[in-house]
Amino acid sequence: MSAQECTFVGGAHVPPSKSLTDKVAIERCPAPAMVYIPMSMHIGKPAKAIVKPGDKVTLGQVIGEAGGFVSSAVHASVSGTVVGIQKRYMPMGMISDCVVIKNDGLDTLCADIKPRTEAEITPELIRSELQAKGIVGMGGATFPTHVKYAPPKEGARPIDTIVLNGIECEPYVTCDHRTLLESTDDIIQGLKYFLLASGAKKGIIAIESNKPDAIALMEKKVANEANIEVAVCAEKYPQGSEKHLIYATTGRTVPDRGLPGDVGVVVDNVGTAVAACKAIRDNIPLYERVVTCSGDGVTKPGNYITRIGTLYSDLLACAGGAKGDPGKIVSGGMMMGFAVNSLDYPVIKGTGAVLIFNQDSPFSKHVPEHNCVRCGHCVEACPMGLEPTVIVDYIKKQDWDGAESVFCHACVECGSCAFSCPAHIPLVQYIRMGKQFIGGKGNGGHNPFYKL
Amino acid sequence: MEPIKEPKPLVLLSSSPHMHSSNSIEGAMRDVILALVPAIIAAIYYFRVGAVMVMVSCVVSAVFFEFLAEKVMKKPVTIKDGSAAVTGLLLAMCLPPTFTVGLSIVGAMFAIVLGKMIFGGLGCNIFNPAHLGRAICLSSFPQQMTTWVIPATAIAAKGVDATTFATDAVSTATPLSIMKMAMQTPEAFKQLPSIMDMFMGNIGGSIGETCVPALIIGGIYLIYKGHIDWRIPVFYLATVTVITGIYGTIMGYPSLFPLYHLFGGGLMIGAFFMATDWVTSPITNKGRIIYAIGLGLLTSLIRLRGSYAEGVCYSILMMNMCTPMIDRFVRKVSFGGGAKK
Numbered sequence: 001m002s003a004q005e006c007t008f009v010g011g012a013h014v015p016p017s018k019s020l021t022d023k024v025a026i027e028r029c030p031a032p033a034m035v036y037i038p039m040s041m042h043i044g045k046p047a048k049a050i051v052k053p054g055d056k057v058t059l060g061q062v063i064g065e066a067g068g069f070v071s072s073a074v075h076a077s078v079s080g081t082v083v084g085i086q087k088r089y090m091p092m093g094m095i096s097d098c099v100v101i102k103n104d105g106l107d108t109l110c111a112d113i114k115p116r117t118e119a120e121i122t123p124e125l126i127r128s129e130l131q132a133k134g135i136v137g138m139g140g141a142t143f144p145t146h147v148k149y150a151p152p153k154e155g156a157r158p159i160d161t162i163v164l165n166g167i168e169c170e171p172y173v174t175c176d177h178r179t180l181l182e183s184t185d186d187i188i189q190g191l192k193y194f195l196l197a198s199g200a201k202k203g204i205i206a207i208e209s210n211k212p213d214a215i216a217l218m219e220k221k222v223a224n225e226a227n228i229e230v231a232v233c234a235e236k237y238p239q240g241s242e243k244h245l246i247y248a249t250t251g252r253t254v255p256d257r258g259l260p261g262d263v264g265v266v267v268d269n270v271g272t273a274v275a276a277c278k279a280i281r282d283n284i285p286l287y288e289r290v291v292t293c294s295g296d297g298v299t300k301p302g303n304y305i306t307r308i309g310t311l312y313s314d315l316l317a318c319a320g321g322a323k324g325d326p327g328k329i330v331s332g333g334m335m336m337g338f339a340v341n342s343l344d345y346p347v348i349k350g351t352g353a354v355l356i357f358n359q360d361s362p363f364s365k366h367v368p369e370h371n372c373v374r375c376g377h378c379v380e381a382c383p384m385g386l387e388p389t390v391i392v393d394y395i396k397k398q399d400w401d402g403a404e405s406v407f408c409h410a411c412v413e414c415g416s417c418a419f420s421c422p423a424h425i426p427l428v429q430y431i432r433m434g435k436q437f438i439g440g441k442g443n444g445g446h447n448p449f450y451k452l
Numbered sequence: 453m454e455p456i457k458e459p460k461p462l463v464l465l466s467s468s469p470h471m472h473s474s475n476s477i478e479g480a481m482r483d484v485i486l487a488l489v490p491a492i493i494a495a496i497y498y499f500r501v502g503a504v505m506v507m508v509s510c511v512v513s514a515v516f517f518e519f520l521a522e523k524v525m526k527k528p529v530t531i532k533d534g535s536a537a538v539t540g541l542l543l544a545m546c547l548p549p550t551f552t553v554g555l556s557i558v559g560a561m562f563a564i565v566l567g568k569m570i571f572g573g574l575g576c577n578i579f580n581p582a583h584l585g586r587a588i589c590l591s592s593f594p595q596q597m598t599t600w601v602i603p604a605t606a607i608a609a610k611g612v613d614a615t616t617f618a619t620d621a622v623s624t625a626t627p628l629s630i631m632k633m634a635m636q637t638p639e640a641f642k643q644l645p646s647i648m649d650m651f652m653g654n655i656g657g658s659i660g661e662t663c664v665p666a667l668i669i670g671g672i673y674l675i676y677k678g679h680i681d682w683r684i685p686v687f688y689l690a691t692v693t694v695i696t697g698i699y700g701t702i703m704g705y706p707s708l709f710p711l712y713h714l715f716g717g718g719l720m721i722g723a724f725f726m727a728t729d730w731v732t733s734p735i736t737n738k739g740r741i742i743y744a745i746g747l748g749l750l751t752s753l754i755r756l757r758g759s760y761a762e763g764v765c766y767s768i769l770m771m772n773m774c775t776p777m778i779d780r781f782v783r784k785v786s787f788g789g790g791a792k793k
Contacts, residue, residue, distance in 0.1 A: 009787070014471060171471060243788065256788040328464045335469040342463070363471065364464050370477060370533075371575030376681070376735035377475060385786040387735060390779070407786050415469030422475040423575070429467035 006248035007234035010383035035309030040096035041348035044070030060110040077287040077307035091331035133279035139269035142350035167240035170333025180214040190273030297356035313343035327364025370423035378417035388417040395434035481534030487670035494663030498603035502549035514540025521569035542582035545660025600656035624656040671724030680728035691748020722764035
């Protein structure tokens with residue numbers, strides 16, 4: 001391991017708690033009898049459903065067309081019959097149209113899916129295929145990947161570096177760790193396609209130092225690649241945050257309100273690289289992903305290849321069922337994921353983990369908020385160099401201009417502040433609410449529940 | 453109508469993050485009390501029964517007055533978080549060992565009710581409650597607050613009958629007041645105790661402020677646990693040392709003059725336990741450095757040129773007033789340069 005570990009200023013030392021699943025090889029979760037595939041599981045415009053009840057669909061067939069440039073296609077994750085299109089809540093709280101497909105159990109592959117030859121692959125093809133095959137950021141943000149590789153505007157800085165994010169600083173989540181170990185070649189191939197599409201000269205695969213097995217394997221595999229290197233990053237939360245990863249690996253700082261493209265960098269998750277590799281080389285759309293099902297409320301914690309649209313309850317059944325009464329269900333990681341009220345939500349493209357904790361787990365206990373004692377732990381922990389307690393002060397007073405004057409918008413909602421706060425103030429929740437009000441010009445944005 | 457069924461155990465819905473560090477107010481207060489244990493032991497060793505009486509009466513009455521105030525104000529009772537006990541203990545640490553139980557209780561009432569509860573409880577106070585209590589005591593009972601006794605150990609060494617200690621304490625002057633006199637009449641410097649006695653705390657002074665190693669151990673423990681920022685004590689002590697050093701050199705005082713200032717009075721306990729109070733110190737690193745240097749300047753100014761021999765308490769209260777202003781003007785530069793707008 002290299003002596004120099006890249007890192008950033010601020011952050012918190014969050015216990016990784018990955019031992020439940022980091023040695024468990026990826027298994028396949030059987031396709032459920034019914035899948036619920038949301039049309040809006042990416043940032044941007046929802047896809048337009050192009051199937052209707054009664055239609056027969058095959059595995060990998062397009063069922064939703066991209067609704068615009070910043071949008072992505074959606075594919076059937078099983079073969080069978082469309083039962084209907086229903087509105088369902090997403091784990092994030094919004095409502096999306098879901099295409100419900102009854103599985104015929106045959107997994108008949110769509111007729112269009114044929115592997116490509118190397119000669120067919122051009123930057124233009126990669127860019128169009130990324131959208132057509134529904135590739136979005138699989139680290140959780142679900143930003144459509146093809147947008148990042150669109151040719152830069154006139155005069156903009158060209159992309160010169162691609163960073164693959166294999167950090168996975170979220171506690172309990174191990175899907176990227178296992179992907180690094182088990183799909184190493186696909187990751188490197190995906191990175192090569194990204195380099196080809198963007199014309200970038202250098203690819204960096206960033207791995208946190210708590211995954212020595214993945215680092216060793218990856219360093220061995222890229223030893224002969226001239227333009228690809230492995231960057232070992234210090235174990236600190238939120239090392240996997242896009243802006244902080246760029247700073248740690250390239251020393252560049254993404255400007256306020258800026259995008260990674262402004263400093264000539266594109267960051268993609270390793271899971272996205274695998275999906276892109278399959279989409280381009282094998283022509284297979286994104287219809288399944290690795291999901292970590294873990295927590296003390298799961299009988300057989302593990303990493304499961306799960307079809308998009310599988311309900312959490314089906315995934316949990318595959319993981320041996322619940323152990324005790326669930327007291328907390330988290331969709332995504334412990335630091336940035338969403339707590340949900342039931343197992344009745346579908347796995348979407350950004351779902352890296354479903355974590356289930358028992359009633360008696362400390363995570364299932366509500367800790368009341370105390371007055372701020374101005375200890376400054378949140379200021380120290382903020383990787384964005386903000387003063388969370390000051391922002392929250394303004395938000396509590398409903399002074400939206402004041403909150404903006406202390407850079408409320410720059411918050412990446414990583415949760416380092418609330419993690420460190422001895423008074424247990426849900427700082428991120430306040431800041432998120434403040435952003436909604438600022439964005440919605442004082443009326444609570446799109447969320448009808450925000451009323452003060 | 454059907455009877456309402458008992459609901460299944462519910463799942464907790466909350467905003468991210470769903471994990472929390474072990475930081476808590478209770479834990480921090482416990483650590484502060486733990487950090488004060490060496491100083492408590494030193495206090496009991498040097499000042500015996502007097503120290504115990506003051507400490508017990510301050511802590512018990514501080515907790516009681518917090519309970520009472522919260523009942524009267526119809527607020528949730530928060531005595532379990534330990535902050536009232538810490539305030540009471542810190543107040544006791546800066547009272548003289550001859551202070552009576554009755555006055556200690558009055559002092560604790562000032563600290564808790566006027567120092568903290570009137571502003572809305574922990575987190576809302578402007579001034580360090582313990583030092584506010586001490587300042588009110590100092591102006592209300594100047595006679596009792598400035599009567600100092602020789603430590604029990606020193607009495608034994610001097611051959612004074614130890615039994616007289618409890619009833620008729622042997623009064624003395626603090627090294628700082630000796631130095632104050634010596635600034636007019638330099639021969640008074642000869643009355644100063646040895647620097648070793650100063651360091652170990654074998655001198656007259658407030659209960660908990662004399663034993664320097666005990667306070668430093670406690671302070672380092674708090675820094676190690678991450679409860680306080682090293683910048684405040686380091687910059688505070690350094691500023692006082694530099695200023696008294698320069699002043700002493702110009703005025704031709706003995707070369708140990710700055711060390712007597714460093715070890716004397718409430719500087720050590722002030723730097724490690726009072727100035728670092730979460731609520732009343734700035735939240736940014738840069739702000740804390742400004743605050744600590746301001747403390748050093750004010751303390752030196754009062755000690756060298758003021759009419760009081762001791763300036764730690766008032767300088768901390770004055771810088772507490774400046775904290776909101778420091779926080780307002782010292783802003784962090786956000787990652788990505790947002791603050792340069």
